[in-house]
Amino acid sequence: MQERVKGPKYNIIGTRPIRPDGVDKVTGRAKFGADHRVAGQLIGKVLRSPHPHARIRSIDVSAALKLPGVKAVVTRDDFKDQASEFVPAGEMLINYRDVVRNIMAREKALFEGHPVAAVAATTDAIARAALKLIKVDYEILPHVIDPVEAMKPDAPLLDEEMFTAGVTPPPTKPSNVAKRVEFTLGDVDKGFKDAEVVIEREFNTKPVHQGYIEPHACVASVSEDGSAELWTTTQGHWIVRAHCARLLGWDITKLRVTSSEIGGGFGGKTVVYLEPVALALSKKAHRPVKMVMSREEVFRASGPTSGANVRVKIGARKDGRIVAAEAVLKFQAGCFQGSPVQPACMCAFAPYDLENVKVVGYDILSNRPKVAAYRAPGGPIAEYAVESVVDELAETLKIDPIELRLKNAAKEGTKAAYGPKFGPVGLIQCLEAAKESAHWKAPLGKNQGRGVAAGFWFNIGGETTVNLQLNEDGTVTLMAGTPDIGGLRASLAMMAAEELKIPYEKVRPIIADTASLGYNFLTGGSRSTFSSGMATVEAARSIIKQACGRAAKLWEIPEEAVTFEDGMFRPAGENAGKFQPMSLADIAKVAGKTGGSIVGVGAISAQGAAPSFGVHIADTEVDPETGKVSVVRYTAIQDAGRAIHPSYVEGQFQGGAAQGIGWALNEEYIYGPDGKLQNPGFLDYRIPVASDLPMIDTIIVEVPNPRHPYGVRGIGETPICPPMAAINNAVRKAIGIRMFELPLSPPKVLKAIKSAKKA
Amino acid sequence: MAKHHVSAIVNNDPVEFLCDTEQTLLDCLRDELNLTGSKEGCGSGDCGACSVLLDGRLVCSCLVLGVEANGKNIETIEGMATGDKLHPLQQKFLEHAALQCGICTPGVLVAAKALLAKNPNPTETETRYWLAGNLCRCTGYDKIIRAVLDAAAEMRKGA
Numbered sequence: 025m026q027e028r029v030k031g032p033k034y035n036i037i038g039t040r041p042i043r044p045d046g047v048d049k050v051t052g053r054a055k056f057g058a059d060h061r062v063a064g065q066l067i068g069k070v071l072r073s074p075h076p077h078a079r080i081r082s083i084d085v086s087a088a089l090k091l092p093g094v095k096a097v098v099t100r101d102d103f104k105d106q107a108s109e110f111v112p113a114g115e116m117l118i119n120y121r122d123v124v125r126n127i128m129a130r131e132k133a134l135f136e137g138h139p140v141a142a143v144a145a146t147t148d149a150i151a152r153a154a155l156k157l158i159k160v161d162y163e164i165l166p167h168v169i170d171p172v173e174a175m176k177p178d179a180p181l182l183d184e185e186m187f188t189a190g191v192t193p194p195p196t197k198p199s200n201v202a203k204r205v206e207f208t209l210g211d212v213d214k215g216f217k218d219a220e221v222v223i224e225r226e227f228n229t230k231p232v233h234q235g236y237i238e239p240h241a242c243v244a245s246v247s248e249d250g251s252a253e254l255w256t257t258t259q260g261h262w263i264v265r266a267h268c269a270r271l272l273g274w275d276i277t278k279l280r281v282t283s284s285e286i287g288g289g290f291g292g293k294t295v296v297y298l299e300p301v302a303l304a305l306s307k308k309a310h311r312p313v314k315m316v317m318s319r320e321e322v323f324r325a326s327g328p329t330s331g332a333n334v335r336v337k338i339g340a341r342k343d344g345r346i347v348a349a350e351a352v353l354k355f356q357a358g359c360f361q362g363s364p365v366q367p368a369c370m371c372a373f374a375p376y377d378l379e380n381v382k383v384v385g386y387d388i389l390s391n392r393p394k395v396a397a398y399r400a401p402g403g404p405i406a407e408y409a410v411e412s413v414v415d416e417l418a419e420t421l422k423i424d425p426i427e428l429r430l431k432n433a434a435k436e437g438t439k440a441a442y443g444p445k446f447g448p449v450g451l452i453q454c455l456e457a458a459k460e461s462a463h464w465k466a467p468l469g470k471n472q473g474r475g476v477a478a479g480f481w482f483n484i485g486g487e488t489t490v491n492l493q494l495n496e497d498g499t500v501t502l503m504a505g506t507p508d509i510g511g512l513r514a515s516l517a518m519m520a521a522e523e524l525k526i527p528y529e530k531v532r533p534i535i536a537d538t539a540s541l542g543y544n545f546l547t548g549g550s551r552s553t554f555s556s557g558m559a560t561v562e563a564a565r566s567i568i569k570q571a572c573g574r575a576a577k578l579w580e581i582p583e584e585a586v587t588f589e590d591g592m593f594r595p596a597g598e599n600a601g602k603f604q605p606m607s608l609a610d611i612a613k614v615a616g617k618t619g620g621s622i623v624g625v626g627a628i629s630a631q632g633a634a635p636s637f638g639v640h641i642a643d644t645e646v647d648p649e650t651g652k653v654s655v656v657r658y659t660a661i662q663d664a665g666r667a668i669h670p671s672y673v674e675g676q677f678q679g680g681a682a683q684g685i686g687w688a689l690n691e692e693y694i695y696g697p698d699g700k701l702q703n704p705g706f707l708d709y710r711i712p713v714a715s716d717l718p719m720i721d722t723i724i725v726e727v728p729n730p731r732h733p734y735g736v737r738g739i740g741e742t743p744i745c746p747p748m749a750a751i752n753n754a755v756r757k758a759i760g761i762r763m764f765e766l767p768l769s770p771p772k773v774l775k776a777i778k779s780a781k782k783a
Numbered sequence: 784m785a786k787h788h789v790s791a792i793v794n795n796d797p798v799e800f801l802c803d804t805e806q807t808l809l810d811c812l813r814d815e816l817n818l819t820g821s822k823e824g825c826g827s828g829d830c831g832a833c834s835v836l837l838d839g840r841l842v843c844s845c846l847v848l849g850v851e852a853n854g855k856n857i858e859t860i861e862g863m864a865t866g867d868k869l870h871p872l873q874q875k876f877l878e879h880a881a882l883q884c885g886i887c888t889p890g891v892l893v894a895a896k897a898l899l900a901k902n903p904n905p906t907e908t909e910t911r912y913w914l915a916g917n918l919c920r921c922t923g924y925d926k927i928i929r930a931v932l933d934a935a936a937e938m939r940k941g942a
Binding site: 040042043045046047049050051052053054055056058059149234235236237238239285286287288289290316318319509510511669671672674675678679681682683705706707711712713714715716717719720 | 803861873889907914
C-alpha cells in the first residue's frame with residue numbers, strides 16, 4: 025500500500041479517511057434495492073418465455089386476473105410502440121424501439137427468459153400462481169446462438185427488417201448483422217509490405233455477466249393523479265426517469281426516482297428492466313408494486329457482455345517497431361443491435377503509437393439476452409486479442425515484452441487510430457513502474473509463468489449537478505446525483521473539504537433523488553469522481569465567493585477586498601487588519617441576516633475527461649495433471665491522474681483485476697442445443713472466490729489530467745482490460761503453449777497440454 | 784394453510800413471528816422482522832450474502848426454513864455492534880476500505896466473526912478458504928482479507 029501517493033500538497037486529497045456511508049454498510053443499516061417496502065405494496069412477478077425464439081400469436085391473461093389477490097396484469101398491449109431512434113446511454117447507444125421490446129416481448133420472444141407478461145398480486149405466492157394461469161400461444165421458430173453461425177446467409181433471422189448498415193452497396197437481403205464499422209489510419213497494406221515479421225491470430229471469447237451480487241429490484245408507486253415515485257437500484261436514476269417517462273408516455277416531472285444503495289452494477293445497471301413494468305403495474309393496480317429479480321432471472325434476462333470472434337494481424341520490423349496493425353471484431357449483441365463493438369474497435373490498438381491501422385467491427389444479433397455495458401464495454405475483448413499478439417511478437421523477436429511496448433507506447437501527442445490526439449497520458453510511466461517493480465524481477469517456481477499486458481479506456485464526462493448547502497453551524501451538506509458504488513461520497517466530501525478548508529467530517533454527502541437536484545447523467549464511463557468532483561469544486565468555489573460577499577457586506581468594504589486563505593475570510597489591501605477574520609462557520613451563523621442561505625451549485629457538462637492506461641503483471645501456475653490455472657501473484661499498475669482517496673483507487677484496480685481473472689479462467693455463458701442457458705446461477709457460473717485469488721498488489725501512477733481541478737482521471741474501467749491477456753501470456757510461459765480461446769478452463773488447458781505432448 | 788408460530792432469540796431479543804412452511808429464515812428475518820441487513824444475492828446458498836449464526840453455527844439463512852428457527856438463537860449483522868461501539872471487524876473493514884458497494888459486507892462480516900470465534904489466529908490461506916462461500920464482486924478480496932487479519936490481531940491483543 026502506498027501510504028500517500030504524492031507529497032502533502034493538499035490537506036485532504038490523497039489521504040484515506042473513512043467513507044461517510046461506511047458505518048451504515050457494516051451494520052446492515054444501508055438500504056439497497058430490495059430493502060425498501062411501503063405500506064400496501066403488492067409483489068410483481070414476470071412471466072418469461074421458455075423458448076429462445078418464438079412468435080407470440082396471443083396472450084390470454086383472463087384466468088390470471090380472476091385469481092383472488094391478483095390486482096393487475098400487463099403485457100405488450102400496455103406499452104405503446106416506439107419509433108426507432110438511437111440515444112446515448114453511458115458509453116453505449118440505445119434505441120427505444122428495442123427497449124420497449126426488451127422490457128416486454130412484442131411480436132416475438134427473442135431469447136429464453138424474455139418477459140412476456142407481468143403480474144402484481146397481494147403476495148409472492150399468489151403472483152407466482154397467477155403466472156402459471158397466463159396462456160401464451162407460441163409459434164416456435166428456429167434459433168441461433170453462435171455469432172459466426174448467425175452471420176451466415178441462411179441463419180434464422182431475428183429481425184426480418186434488419187439490413188446491415190455501414191456496407192456499400194447496401195445489402196438487398198436482411199440479415200442478423202446490424203452494422204459494420206471501420207476505423208482506419210494511414211495505409212495498412214503499405215505498412216504490412218514494410219514489415220519484417222507478421223503475426224496473425226484468431227481469438228474467441230464467451231459472453232460473461234457483470235455478476236453484481238445485488239439482483240435488480242425496485243418499488244413503484246403511482247398515485248391517482250398520475251404522479252409517481254420509484255425506488256430502484258441503478259447506476260443512473262435520471263436515466264431511469266427518462267426511459268420510464270418515454271416508455272410510458274408520461275411527463276418527466278411526474279416521476280420522482282430515488283436511487284437506493286446499489287449492490288454493484290459494473291455497467292449492468294445502466295438500463296431498465298423491471299422499472300417501467302413495475303410502474304405500469306402500479307398504475308393499473310392503484311397500489312405500490314415491488315419487484316425483485318431472482319439470481320436466475322439476472323443471469324437469463326439481464327445483460328451480459330458480448331462474446332466475440334476477433335482476428336488480429338500485426339506487422340513489425342525486427343527492432344520491434346510496429347508498422348501495421350489490423351483487426352476484425354465480430355461481437356454478439358444479443359437479441360437487439362448495440363454490442364460494444366464500436367468502442368472495442370476504437371480501443372483495440374489505443375496503447376500504441378502507430379501509423380497504419382485498420383479495424384473493422386460487426387454487430388451481430390442472436391437469440392440471447394441483449395448485452396448491457398460491462399466495465400470498459402468492448403475494451404477487454406479487443407485488448408485481450410491485441411495484447412496476446414503483441415506478446416507473441418515480443419517472443420518471436422526475442423525482445424522483452426515491456427521493452428517492446430515501450431518502443432511503441434502511446435504518449436502525449438500520439439494520434440489514436442480512432443481520431444483524437446492524446447494529451448498527457450501515463451502509459452510509459454506505467455510500463456517503467458512495471459519494469460522496476462519487485463514483482464517483475466521476482467523468480468518463478470515450477471510450472472509457473474509470468475505475463476504482462478497493457479490496457480486502455482477512454483473515460484467520459486457529461487452532464488452533472490452538485491449542490492452544496494452551507495448549514496447554519498458551518499457544516500456542509502453535499503448533494504450529488506451520480507450513484508455511489510465504490511466510495512464516491514468519500515471522494516466528493518474530500519474535494520469539498522479541501523476547497524472549503526474545513527475538516528472532512530464537516531461535509532455530509534448524500535445521493536439526491538431526481539426531484540431534489542438538477543440533471544445527472546449516470547455513474548458509468550468512470551465519470552463520477554471526475555465529473556461530480558468537478559461540479560463539487562465549482563459549487564464549493566461559489567460558496568467561497570458568496571461568503572466573501574457576506575463578509576464584505578458586514579465589514580462594509582468591497583467584495584474584492586475580502587480574501588480567503590487557510591480557512592479564514594480576511595479584509596485585504598487598505599482594510600487589512602481592520603476587522604476580525606471570520607471562518608466559514610462564522611459567516612454561516614449570520615447568513616440569515618446577510619442575505620439568506622448560502623448554497624453553491626455546480627451544474628456542468630464536464631469536459632476534458634482523460635484516458636487512463638494501465639499495465640498488469642500476472643504469475644500463473646498450471647497444474648499439468650488437471651489443467652487448472654492458478655493466479656499466484658498479481659500486480660495492477662495504472663495512471664489515476666490524481667488519487668483522491670487512494671484506497672478506493674486501489675480497490676478499483678483490484679476489483680477490475682479480479683473480474684478480469686474470472687473472465688480469463690472461469691466465467692462463460694453455456695448454452696445447450698435447445699438455445700437455453702445451462703448455468704444461470706453462481707454455482708455453475710463461477711465468479712472468483714476468496715480462495716481463488718492472491719493478494720492483488722497495486723501501484724498508483726499519477727500523471728495529472730490538466731483538465732480537472734485536482735488532476736483526476738476516470739480509473740474504474742481500465743483495470744478490467746489487461747487481465748485476460750496478462751493471464752493468457754502467463755499461461756503461455758507456464759506451459760509453452762499459446763491459447764486462443766477464453767475461458768482458460770481446466771479441460772481446455774489440459775487438452776492443449778495433452779495434444780502438445782502427442783505432437 | 785395456516786401459518787406457523789415461531790419463537791426465537793434474535794440478537795439477544797426474544798421475537799415471535801408467523802411464517803409459511805416454505806418461507807426461508809432469510810425471508811422471515813427480512814419480511815417478518817424487518818431485519819434487512821441480511822441480503823439475498825442468490826437464494827441458493829452460493830453467495831453467502833445472507834450469512835447468519837444459528838446457535839453459533841454459520842449458515843446461509845436462505846437455506847434454512849423459518850420454522851427451523853423455532854427455539855433457536857440467531858445472530859445477524861444488526862447485532863454485531865455494541866451500542867455505539869463497532870465490532871473490531873466492522874471497524875477494520877472501514878479502516879481498510881474493505882467494501883465498495885457493500886452488499887456482500889454483512890454476510891462477510893458475520894462469516895468472519897464465526898471464523899475468529901473458531902480460530903483467533905487464522906493464516907491468510909485459512910481466511911481465504913473460510914470466506915470462499917462469500918462472494919464479493921467489487922474488491923477482489925484483497926482488502927477484505929487484510930481487514931480480517933488485522934481485526935484478528937487486534938482482538939488477540941485485547942483478549
